[in-house]
Amino acid sequence: MRSILSSIRYLLSDFIGEDDDAPPFLPEGLPDAVVPEVSEGIHLLMDYQGPGYAQLYVDRLQRFVGRRGVDSAMLGEIARLMALRMGYEDPIRIAQLRLAEFERAAGDPRAPSAEVMLLKFRFDELIGALPAAVAQPVLDLLDWMGWTHRPVSIRFSTKSRWGIRRLKIEASLRRWRRFSVRYTKERAWVERWLHMIGRSLDKQPKAAAVIVQSATMIQGYGDGYRQGLADWHALIDGLVKPTFDGVLPLADLGAAITEARAAAMPDPRQIALKRSIAEIRARALAAGANAAAG
Amino acid sequence: MDTSHLSEHAGTAAALFASVFVVATSTMRTMIPLRIFGILSNLVVIGLAIPSRGYLVIVVQSLVLVLNSYRLHQMLQLVRDVKRSVNSDLSMEWLKPFMTERKYIAGEVLFYKDEKAEDMLYIVSGRFRLVESGIELPVGAIVGELGMLSPSKGRTQTLECVEAGMILSVSYSKVEELYVQNPAFGFYFLRLATARLFENIANLEQRLAQQAPPAPISAAANPA
Numbered sequence: 001m002r003s004i005l006s007s008i009r010y011l012l013s014d015f016i017g018e019d020d021d022a023p024p025f026l027p028e029g030l031p032d033a034v035v036p037e038v039s040e041g042i043h044l045l046m047d048y049q050g051p052g053y054a055q056l057y058v059d060r061l062q063r064f065v066g067r068r069g070v071d072s073a074m075l076g077e078i079a080r081l082m083a084l085r086m087g088y089e090d091p092i093r094i095a096q097l098r099l100a101e102f103e104r105a106a107g108d109p110r111a112p113s114a115e116v117m118l119l120k121f122r123f124d125e126l127i128g129a130l131p132a133a134v135a136q137p138v139l140d141l142l143d144w145m146g147w148t149h150r151p152v153s154i155r156f157s158t159k160s161r162w163g164i165r166r167l168k169i170e171a172s173l174r175r176w177r178r179f180s181v182r183y184t185k186e187r188a189w190v191e192r193w194l195h196m197i198g199r200s201l202d203k204q205p206k207a208a209a210v211i212v213q214s215a216t217m218i219q220g221y222g223d224g225y226r227q228g229l230a231d232w233h234a235l236i237d238g239l240v241k242p243t244f245d246g247v248l249p250l251a252d253l254g255a256a257i258t259e260a261r262a263a264a265m266p267d268p269r270q271i272a273l274k275r276s277i278a279e280i281r282a283r284a285l286a287a288g289a290n291a292a293a294g
Numbered sequence: 295m296d297t298s299h300l301s302e303h304a305g306t307a308a309a310l311f312a313s314v315f316v317v318a319t320s321t322m323r324t325m326i327p328l329r330i331f332g333i334l335s336n337l338v339v340i341g342l343a344i345p346s347r348g349y350l351v352i353v354v355q356s357l358v359l360v361l362n363s364y365r366l367h368q369m370l371q372l373v374r375d376v377k378r379s380v381n382s383d384l385s386m387e388w389l390k391p392f393m394t395e396r397k398y399i400a401g402e403v404l405f406y407k408d409e410k411a412e413d414m415l416y417i418v419s420g421r422f423r424l425v426e427s428g429i430e431l432p433v434g435a436i437v438g439e440l441g442m443l444s445p446s447k448g449r450t451q452t453l454e455c456v457e458a459g460m461i462l463s464v465s466y467s468k469v470e471e472l473y474v475q476n477p478a479f480g481f482y483f484l485r486l487a488t489a490r491l492f493e494n495i496a497n498l499e500q501r502l503a504q505q506a507p508p509a510p511i512s513a514a515a516n517p518a
Contacts, residue, residue, distance in 0.1 A: 056410065059410060063408050076475075079358070191406040192403070192406065194406070194408075195406040195407065195408075195452065198407075198408070272343045
């Protein structure tokens with residue numbers, strides 16, 4: 001009987017969740033000092049998506065365990081920041097967090113009373129959380145109408161039974177999160193970040209810690225998230241990648257990234273950041289030309 | 295003479311006859327026999343529905359018959375193509391009907407080194423480069439065909455689009471599905487993958503032999 005139920009559960013796993021909810025093992029050879037961060041990351045991603053996603057986190061982290069130039073402190077930071085980025089805040093996550101808060105408060109009479117949370121997303125962010133097969137035609141239509149970046153307010157309420165029911169429906173969409181448009185983009189971002197850390201360890205080990213910390217540029221949701229993402233890509237495309245490619249002779253990449261990050265403002269046109277990157281590039285190219293001439 | 299009881303018995307016998315085929319269809323374990331028995335069941339049910347003028351049954355069964363025939367044709371063609379490929383140029387073109395299109399622009403990265411591989415890619419147009427080795431892949435090249443069988447499933451290099459083009463992709467889960475549904479396909483797929491692996495080893499050995507004096511490191515690759 002148990003095997004029949006297990007087969008039925010496997011058949012419907014896309015709808016009712018994965019059968020096996022055992023957490024993955026810690027990466028092989030993980031230093032003891034990093035165990036708390038990695039365990040926390042696994043716990044977060046189990047709650048966020050499930051064991052398969054937590055396993056992906058472990059596999060990604062495994063690439064840096066025992067690698068030359070990666071000490072426990074750096075590995076801990078990679079583990080912490082990667083868990084935060086893999087647990088990105090989409091409307092599904094906000095619904096999950098609100099429900100968890102509500103369930104915690106239900107057993108605690110001293111907890112603050114239920115409230116309505118009104119958050120601003122963009123249309124593409126909202127639709128992008130749906131499976132690609134559903135989301136892509138809608139995104140194409142929004143793009144055609146010029147509404148892709150329009151802000152849209154979403155209520156996350158635990159005040160009424162209907163509000164809680166709605167949160168549960170939204171949170172249940174996590175089953176399809178890995179098929180979503182947003183997931184594809186987040187996956188590409190995490191891989192690019194890890195790739196840049198890897199290249200830095202090979203080419204400019206001193207800058208690796210700064211590149212690891214660059215993940216903190218991207219946080220939250222809505223316009224703030226988009227701004228951080230655009231700034232990060234501007235930094236990588238303008239300074240980091242050209243340096244690794246050997247096109248830009250930047251002797252101290254870490255300092256250059258720190259300088260450019262300090263110039264970044266909450267400006268969609270990125271004027272200050274782009275100016276700073278251009279100045280750093282001009283200085284580096286001039287210094288390179290002088291060194292070649294002299 | 296009243297013959298209604300005779301036609302009633304004939305109807306019961308016919309329903310029993312059709313049921314035998316339906317039950318036999320359900321006992322099939324793999325896709326090709328399942329489709330063949332499905333087609334036979336459709337034909338029997340259609341044949342039995344004609345005298346009683348069961349038009350709805352005839353229409354529904356005809357539609358299922360067409361679907362079963364198309365799927366059987368697709369499956370047989372797949373086995374034939376993969377078998378032919380094993381015996382000729384080891385190409386993977388037979389996968390094309392199961393692939394979906396994706397367009398890329400210059401500078402876009404398809405995947406990064408060490409990333410977990412989840413699909414196989416076929417280059418249709420444009421220029422794509424494996425950045426760590428600096429090798430440019432020609433149109434018609436397949437990427438990631440061995441990743442499905444490797445234990446780590448990690449990409450061994452980064453693939454970047456150099457000039458806008460199109461790629462066909464098929465997920466490993468889709469290939470696994472074909473493999474499980476069709477043992478003949480599975481067998482020939484394994485032979486094909488092994489043959490390609492041996493071919494790669496032979497190429498590497500040849501390149502190693504050509505590098506008699508250690509060659510200087512070639513121009514730096516520019517990973518994304």
